[in-house]
Amino acid sequence: MTFAEWLSEPANWVFAVLGVLVLASGFRVVTARNVVHAALFLVAALGGSAALFLLLSAEFVAWVLVLVYIGAVIVLFLFGIMITRAPTGYDKTLDADRKLWPAALSVIMFVTLAWASIDAFGARVVADLGEPTTTETIGLSLLGRFVIPFEVVSFVLLAALIGGVTIARRDLEPAEEEQRRAV
Amino acid sequence: MLVNQFLILAAGLFALGVYGLLVRRNIVLILLSVELMLNAVNINLIAFEAMIRSSDAVGQVFAIFVITVAAAEVGIGLAIVLMIFRNRKSANVDDMSLMRW
Amino acid sequence: MSPWILATEEAEQAVEAGITGGFWADTAGIMLVLPLVAFILILAFGKRLKNQGAELAIGALAINTLWATVLFIQNMTEGVLATYSFEIGRIGSDLVFELGWVVDGLSIMMYFLVSLVGLIVFIYAVGYMHGDVRVPWFFAAFSLFAGSMLILVGAPNLIQLIIGWEGVGLASYLLIGFYWEDMENVVAGNKAFMVNKVADVGLILGAIILGLAVGTFDFFEINTAAAEHLETLSTVAVIGGVLLFFGAMGKSAQFPLHIWLPDAMAGPTPVSALMHAATMVTAGIYLMARMFPLFQNLAEGTRPWMVAIGAVTLFALGLLALVTDDIKRVLAYSTVSQLGYMMTAVAAGGYTAGLFHLFTHAFFKALLFLGAGSVIHAVHSNNMSDMGGLRKTMPTTYWTFVVGSLSLAGVFPLAGFWSKDEILATLGSEGYTAVMWIAVAGAFVTAFYMTRAVALTFHGEYKGHGHPHESPRVMTGPLVALAIPAAIFGLLNIPGVDLPGIGNFTRWLAVRVVPMGDHHAEAIDFVIAGSGLLAALLGIALGWRIWGKDRETQVERDSLEIPVLYPLLRRKYYLDDLALGVVGATTGPIARLVNWINDYVIDGIVNGVGFLVKGLGSFVYGILDQRGIDGIVHGLSAAADGSGSAVRKWQTGRVQQYAASFVGGVLILIIVFVFVT
Numbered sequence: 034m035t036f037a038e039w040l041s042e043p044a045n046w047v048f049a050v051l052g053v054l055v056l057a058s059g060f061r062v063v064t065a066r067n068v069v070h071a072a073l074f075l076v077a078a079l080g081g082s083a084a085l086f087l088l089l090s091a092e093f094v095a096w097v098l099v100l101v102y103i104g105a106v107i108v109l110f111l112f113g114i115m116i117t118r119a120p121t122g123y124d125k126t127l128d129a130d131r132k133l134w135p136a137a138l139s140v141i142m143f144v145t146l147a148w149a150s151i152d153a154f155g156a157r158v159v160a161d162l163g164e165p166t167t168t169e170t171i172g173l174s175l176l177g178r179f180v181i182p183f184e185v186v187s188f189v190l191l192a193a194l195i196g197g198v199t200i201a202r203r204d205l206e207p208a209e210e211e212q213r214r215a216v
Numbered sequence: 217m218l219v220n221q222f223l224i225l226a227a228g229l230f231a232l233g234v235y236g237l238l239v240r241r242n243i244v245l246i247l248l249s250v251e252l253m254l255n256a257v258n259i260n261l262i263a264f265e266a267m268i269r270s271s272d273a274v275g276q277v278f279a280i281f282v283i284t285v286a287a288a289e290v291g292i293g294l295a296i297v298l299m300i301f302r303n304r305k306s307a308n309v310d311d312m313s314l315m316r317w
Numbered sequence: 318m319s320p321w322i323l324a325t326e327e328a329e330q331a332v333e334a335g336i337t338g339g340f341w342a343d344t345a346g347i348m349l350v351l352p353l354v355a356f357i358l359i360l361a362f363g364k365r366l367k368n369q370g371a372e373l374a375i376g377a378l379a380i381n382t383l384w385a386t387v388l389f390i391q392n393m394t395e396g397v398l399a400t401y402s403f404e405i406g407r408i409g410s411d412l413v414f415e416l417g418w419v420v421d422g423l424s425i426m427m428y429f430l431v432s433l434v435g436l437i438v439f440i441y442a443v444g445y446m447h448g449d450v451r452v453p454w455f456f457a458a459f460s461l462f463a464g465s466m467l468i469l470v471g472a473p474n475l476i477q478l479i480i481g482w483e484g485v486g487l488a489s490y491l492l493i494g495f496y497w498e499d500m501e502n503v504v505a506g507n508k509a510f511m512v513n514k515v516a517d518v519g520l521i522l523g524a525i526i527l528g529l530a531v532g533t534f535d536f537f538e539i540n541t542a543a544a545e546h547l548e549t550l551s552t553v554a555v556i557g558g559v560l561l562f563f564g565a566m567g568k569s570a571q572f573p574l575h576i577w578l579p580d581a582m583a584g585p586t587p588v589s590a591l592m593h594a595a596t597m598v599t600a601g602i603y604l605m606a607r608m609f610p611l612f613q614n615l616a617e618g619t620r621p622w623m624v625a626i627g628a629v630t631l632f633a634l635g636l637l638a639l640v641t642d643d644i645k646r647v648l649a650y651s652t653v654s655q656l657g658y659m660m661t662a663v664a665a666g667g668y669t670a671g672l673f674h675l676f677t678h679a680f681f682k683a684l685l686f687l688g689a690g691s692v693i694h695a696v697h698s699n700n701m702s703d704m705g706g707l708r709k710t711m712p713t714t715y716w717t718f719v720v721g722s723l724s725l726a727g728v729f730p731l732a733g734f735w736s737k738d739e740i741l742a743t744l745g746s747e748g749y750t751a752v753m754w755i756a757v758a759g760a761f762v763t764a765f766y767m768t769r770a771v772a773l774t775f776h777g778e779y780k781g782h783g784h785p786h787e788s789p790r791v792m793t794g795p796l797v798a799l800a801i802p803a804a805i806f807g808l809l810n811i812p813g814v815d816l817p818g819i820g821n822f823t824r825w826l827a828v829r830v831v832p833m834g835d836h837h838a839e840a841i842d843f844v845i846a847g848s849g850l851l852a853a854l855l856g857i858a859l860g861w862r863i864w865g866k867d868r869e870t871q872v873e874r875d876s877l878e879i880p881v882l883y884p885l886l887r888r889k890y891y892l893d894d895l896a897l898g899v900v901g902a903t904t905g906p907i908a909r910l911v912n913w914i915n916d917y918v919i920d921g922i923v924n925g926v927g928f929l930v931k932g933l934g935s936f937v938y939g940i941l942d943q944r945g946i947d948g949i950v951h952g953l954s955a956a957a958d959g960s961g962s963a964v965r966k967w968q969t970g971r972v973q974q975y976a977a978s979f980v981g982g983v984l985i986l987i988i989v990f991v992f993v994t
Contacts, residue, residue: 052225059228059229062236062252063236068244071248072248086259089222094283102286105287110248113244113294113297127240129239129241138234142231143228145984146224150227151220157220158217166273171273190284194291196291234980309972313971
């Protein structure tokens, strides 16, 4: 379809706006000089993608994204930033000196993926959306067809939990350990 | 809505993430870029789901898994960063090149 | 009856009667082999034996003498005629090479002669060589000689004859140079060998020509072809005959190839006695006798020349015995002179005459040599100026020597008289009257110089410094043993007389395959016989007159001086100088050329190869090994090292770099899988 036709759909307008938002935010994530700024721009990028999910009638996933990603992961990041005492101000040494190759690589990556996509999907459209996917459907699917991956992922989370605690625990001096036990 | 528009968008996000991964010196920022990449993948998945509209919502379920695993990964990753910072007093990835020749 | 027909008839009768071998003839080949076996055994074991190998040599010859004597008697009584030959090789389909032995009148006589005289001389040598150097080698070489001589005389064809010829030549060389510590003896041996070799060229060429013309080398075939006037043979007969005669000249010391024989006296006396008096030198005469039909029928034009050469040899070389002080040389020149007699006789057509003289001469000349050896042994010097008056201290030697001398001079009734007379008669009746008178003069000269020798050696006062005494019995025994045949063997061939039951020498020799003409006197021609005897007696008388009286010094004793002749004789007619000059002029440049080739061409090639190899070696080492292979090895290790150093730099330890590689790799995979495939 032509660009004019594409523009005629209102959904595409929304998409365009959201797309610009997401891309801009993403760009700023990787080029921000301030670490906290980068984290916050990620929040914006994630919010934008949640809105895109809504556009694609994946409501549950959208809100999961918001809750988990933005709510927990980014917070974790901010904690990490604080603990590692990253300079919260403007930091010139944040990026590596040689940026050419990474830029070239990312451009090539983009081109390759884009070309592959266009080549593969051509002018296929997203299907007529109709009703958004219900939580019920996802729930039934999670505990029906994908019950095993679901359980495995829970184990992964458990392992991550325990692993994280173990890794980050402060090693106690032998004397302190004695003390702790006595108490 | 074309599928391709979402895919290209995701590709762009992914490329940005790759750039960030390779360029940033702070470990935390590297992890941040990885999150960006994972997000791009999620967009892809949802777009595909919207395209095929399976009865099980396969794409969306997959996306949920991705999010979950990303969260776990961030947890571990930051724990490691913490340890590194405690031992080396620096979060600069250039300083961590012990496994060199 | 004409004497010619008699000889032919006898031969034909013998052949018709179909007289063949019998046990002794069939096994006669053992005579040819035994001395050679002795040669090898002496070389192997001689040193350890009690008599240093003499037992083996004497044993071999004793067995040979047995066979030879039996055959001789068999031939006397019935006649024996047989040939045995075995093929050993072949050229093409016609030309055969055979070895074997002949048993006929001529060869039986030679077997008997060689074996018996050889045995006697061997026994003498045990005493003579006692305590000398290299005794085993002496008997070994002597046995080699005996074996080769028998091979020669028993040869059924020219090839085997040549084999035996060369064998005796080799033995002669070895034995003349027996005392090789002295350079003179070595030179004498070389001279003998060289002169014989020059003559052998003629022999071999002649043999080849005749063999190819007739198609076979067999004596009897060739002689039969000659008797029947075969076409192919008659064209080459003259040249073949001349070449064979040339070979005979060398071996039998005819003028001018006689120069080696006097010098050959450098060898031990037994060698001189057997080889250079009785047997080896007679090989040439034997060859002429074997090829008699050829010379009689087809090569008649050569005969006058051969007679002439024989005559010159007979007379001129006999004179040389007058001027020499060495007793062995006197006998050597005497031998040459007598060989001249034999050659003249055979060439003139006196087959029996020449061979009978060969037969008797063997005995008395060997006797004389052994006697001389006895004297030399006692006085420790060869020179007659160191001798004198020895008849008192060495009676046996003296009397046997006298018998031998008289026989040689040709005094009735000793053997030499009869054989010399037969030669004179042959020359006369064949028309060679001038030669006959030369031979008579030769008889005078012979008696003359022998009287001189006897007088200077045995008469007068002893002029030496030692204490001579008679030789031991092992040496005087053979002297006596030889003196008997020297005295009485003449009776075996009195013209016209047949001894009861056994005939005479002529009849024995007549047993041959190919009939041929031969002069044999029917009765004694008293004129010729008388002339010969008179000449001899005159010689003795004159000689006694000059040398019989003892004088104070040797110089006075030997003061006979005939102007012009004696200086010429002393220089041996300048023949030695001529020979030396010719040899020097021809061989010198050749030797220098060969030496040059050796030094520059051959050594150059060898050295060049050496340099080449050296250069090749250093090339292979320096360039191929050091730089090439080591270079490759070092290069490989350097490559591994360098590439390692280079690749190592990838491991920076920086995660982002790894990540970048990761992404790059993934990209490539995507591109490949999505777009290319």
